[in-house]
Amino acid sequence: MAAPKPILLRFESKNGQFRLTINPQEQFPALLSKILDNLPSNVDSRTLTLSNKPHGGEERLLNSLKGVTIDRVGLKHGDKLYIQYKEQPQINGHSAATASTSLQPHNSSNRLNGLPVPPVENIPITPVSQASPATTIKNPWEVVQQSPLDDRLDRKDGKIPRSRDQKMCRHGPKGMCDYCMPLEPYSPKYLDERKIKHLSFHSHLRKINSATNKPELKSSYMPPLSEPYYRVKPDCPSGHPQWPEGICTKCQPSAITLQPQPFRMVDHVEFASPSLIETLLNFWRLGGAQRIGYLYGRLEEYTEVPLGVKAVVEAIYEPPQIDEIDGCTLRDWENEKEVDEIARMCGLQRIGVIFTDLIDAGNGDGSVVCKRHIESYYLSSLEVVFSARLQAQSPKPTKWSDTGRFGSNFVTCVVSGDEEGGISISAFQVSNSAVEMVRADIIEPSADPTVMLVQSDEEDASGKRMRYIPEVFYRRINEYGASVQENAKPSFPVEYLYVTLTHGFPKESVQMFNTSDFPVENREAIGEGQELRTVAKKLGVSRERIDGQKSVSSVADFHLLCFIHGMGVLSKEEESLLCHVARSHDIAEGFQLLESPGWATLLAILQESGERPPKRPSPANVHAERPGRLDSSEQLAKRFKGASLK
Numbered sequence: 269m270a271a272p273k274p275i276l277l278r279f280e281s282k283n284g285q286f287r288l289t290i291n292p293q294e295q296f297p298a299l300l301s302k303i304l305d306n307l308p309s310n311v312d313s314r315t316l317t318l319s320n321k322p323h324g325g326e327e328r329l330l331n332s333l334k335g336v337t338i339d340r341v342g343l344k345h346g347d348k349l350y351i352q353y354k355e356q357p358q359i360n361g362h363s364a365a366t367a368s369t370s371l372q373p374h375n376s377s378n379r380l381n382g383l384p385v386p387p388v389e390n391i392p393i394t395p396v397s398q399a400s401p402a403t404t405i406k407n408p409w410e411v412v413q414q415s416p417l418d419d420r421l422d423r424k425d426g427k428i429p430r431s432r433d434q435k436m437c438r439h440g441p442k443g444m445c446d447y448c449m450p451l452e453p454y455s456p457k458y459l460d461e462r463k464i465k466h467l468s469f470h471s472h473l474r475k476i477n478s479a480t481n482k483p484e485l486k487s488s489y490m491p492p493l494s495e496p497y498y499r500v501k502p503d504c505p506s507g508h509p510q511w512p513e514g515i516c517t518k519c520q521p522s523a524i525t526l527q528p529q530p531f532r533m534v535d536h537v538e539f540a541s542p543s544l545i546e547t548l549l550n551f552w553r554l555g556g557a558q559r560i561g562y563l564y565g566r567l568e569e570y571t572e573v574p575l576g577v578k579a580v581v582e583a584i585y586e587p588p589q590i591d592e593i594d595g596c597t598l599r600d601w602e603n604e605k606e607v608d609e610i611a612r613m614c615g616l617q618r619i620g621v622i623f624t625d626l627i628d629a630g631n632g633d634g635s636v637v638c639k640r641h642i643e644s645y646y647l648s649s650l651e652v653v654f655s656a657r658l659q660a661q662s663p664k665p666t667k668w669s670d671t672g673r674f675g676s677n678f679v680t681c682v683v684s685g686d687e688e689g690g691i692s693i694s695a696f697q698v699s700n701s702a703v704e705m706v707r708a709d710i711i712e713p714s715a716d717p718t719v720m721l722v723q724s725d726e727e728d729a730s731g732k733r734m735r736y737i738p739e740v741f742y743r744r745i746n747e748y749g750a751s752v753q754e755n756a757k758p759s760f761p762v763e764y765l766y767v768t769l770t771h772g773f774p775k776e777s778v779q780m781f782n783t784s785d786f787p788v789e790n791r792e793a794i795g796e797g798q799e800l801r802t803v804a805k806k807l808g809v810s811r812e813r814i815d816g817q818k819s820v821s822s823v824a825d826f827h828l829l830c831f832i833h834g835m836g837v838l839s840k841e842e843e844s845l846l847c848h849v850a851r852s853h854d855i856a857e858g859f860q861l862l863e864s865p866g867w868a869t870l871l872a873i874l875q876e877s878g879e880r881p882p883k884r885p886s887p888a889n890v891h892a893e894r895p896g897r898l899d900s901s902e903q904l905a906k907r908f909k910g911a912s913l914k
Contacts, residue, residue, distance in 0.1 A: 277343065281351040283307060296333035315354040322350050408491055409667040417567050418666065421470045426453040426575045453574035466767050470575035472531035473668055493669040496701050498524060498708040500736050511736060523739040526756065526764040529699040533664060533675045536570045536578035537695040537771040540779040544584050547784060552624050555794045557591035563620035564611045567677060579619045579679055582780045583826035588790050596623060603834065610829050613847035620679035621658060626691065635689030647696050648717030649762045655680040655698045656706040675700050679769060695769035702765035709735050719759040780851055786828045798831050804874040814871050820858035824850045838866040
């Protein structure tokens with residue numbers, strides 16, 4: 269077979285244009301060195317993107333096109349591609365591009381069919397502020413900005429007070445002894461008495477900080493937290509070529525010994541109202557398919573656990589998805605940033621994900637099949653990987669970690685059947701080790717939901733990617749009651765990778781969005797849609813009149829706020845005022861919203877497309893109601909009897 273004829277491609281960036289003669293069978297990453305030769309030296313190669321249009325085209329990261337050849341995407345001789353990139357930051361007056369150039373393919377000696385094979389770079393699941401999870405920050409307690417909740421919990425003493433023991437205490441009412449002195453928040457005795465399975469994050473922090481930093485020794489302070497890192501460290505000081513060309517004991521990860529995580533970042537999930545779950549379940553009841561949604565809410569202190577944190581859910585947004593009987597497939601979410609911005613203006617953030625896993629028992633009484641129990645599983649291996657990716661996208665900033673972040677506050681909730689045939693909710697969080705193992709591509713889901721597979725350190729099925737897999741072990745109790753260490757290859761139980769959370773509803777519901785009759789987004793599959801007529805009906809707008817008081821009192825609906833934002837009628841300031849009215853239910857600010865020009869324009873648009881008045885009854889129906897008159901069918905027959913088709 270004859271070799272393909274080389275083609276010429278044109279490239280354009282903000283620095284100008286250039287041309288390259290390439291082989292159509294080359295892969296896109298192999299072009300990186302040629303492209304960088306025509307760009308400034310401070311270009312960050314990890315952010316380099318290609319697009320078919322200068323604006324509004326399909327942009328793709330060059331590193332994400334591994335295994336894709338030039339002719340596969342249909343590029344022809346003379347076609348033009350547009351380049352976008354970010355520049356490397358300046359460090360001590362010098363460009364930091366030297367670190368990235370060591371990852372470029374022109375430095376690699378590996379070749380396949382005469383073409384350079386680009387080395388594989390372990391990129392995090394989502395770009396983060398630091399260059400790498402292993403990058404340490406000098407004095408993070410001075411640089412990192414925590415959440416106000418973490419700052420309040422840091423200032424608290426956290427100790428558990430105890431009353432005077434009438435039997436053991438021999439001192440007076442103002443004295444103290446070992447039997448009545450306050451307990452530490454991580455006291456095992458107190459946790460066992462209260463049936464608390466996991467330490468809270470701040471209790472765990474106090475425990476390890478007391479062992480790491482001891483003021484009485486007058487030693488220098490060290491951040492007590494450190495995130496796990498299971499990837500090959502870049503820029504090894506030994507001087508050998510980077511992985512996969514070379515590796516040593518300084519840059520290779522150590523063996524991993526899996527243990528159940530003793531703490532959890534969030535202790536409790538509180539749904540502001542049962543209507544949130546009922547709205548999600550209505551999709552399954554009407555369509556028979558599963559449903560997934562993102563949880564929007566806030567983090568608050570949880571007093572039932574020492575130094576605990578709870579996630580308060582105020583709204584559930586259902587992104588575009590393809591729903592099936594046995595699962596869901598997420599589609600591209602185009603307005604994701606806009607929904608997050610609406611939540612931010614309401615004082616909320618994305619704090620978790622919830623999905624259903626329900627099968628009707630067929631008894632006709634509304635009971636469902638119990639799939640998740642102690643003999644099967646509670647969270648499958650596929651769901652663990654899915655949750656780990658979402659947690660990796662939402663890291664928790666903390667000044668107590670040497671990298672400036674530790675874990676995540678993102679939670680996962682599953683709505684499934686219980687052992688009694690009812691519908692129940694379960695809340696989980698994936699461990700920090702599981703998140704890093706997913707980042708490092710060490711584990712993958714199995715067809716058996718109860719076990720997780722360990723990847724092979726050889727090439728994968730396509731032969732285009734290599735990975736370094738360290739030794740993975742886990743400890744278990746054998747049949748003799750002894751704790752033994754087992755090799756995790758090829759698979760290990762999935763229970764080592766997540767922790768359980770409690771959940772519930774408040775005793776007195778004070779819901780932020782107290783109106784929930786507006787249709788939920790992306791439910792066209794069951795015949796529900798968001799239209800201007802429904803907005804007009806919701807806000808009390810018709811062709812005859814506008815009920816201003818109802819329009820203000822009805823805006824406390826998260827789905828309605830997102831729809832109004834998508835209309836693009838209100839300005840930024842008016843949207844902020846709208847979200848504040850929906851959040852605080854302030855009548856004074858509601859009347860201020862009525863006086864704004866954007867809201868008046870919105871009401872005028874809704875009035876033109878609002879609900880039409882009911883039609884007047886036809887004369888035939890009026891005569892039919894009178895005694896002695898013919899009914900409507902007879903009147904219609906009489907009318908057609910005299911009609912002619914000529």
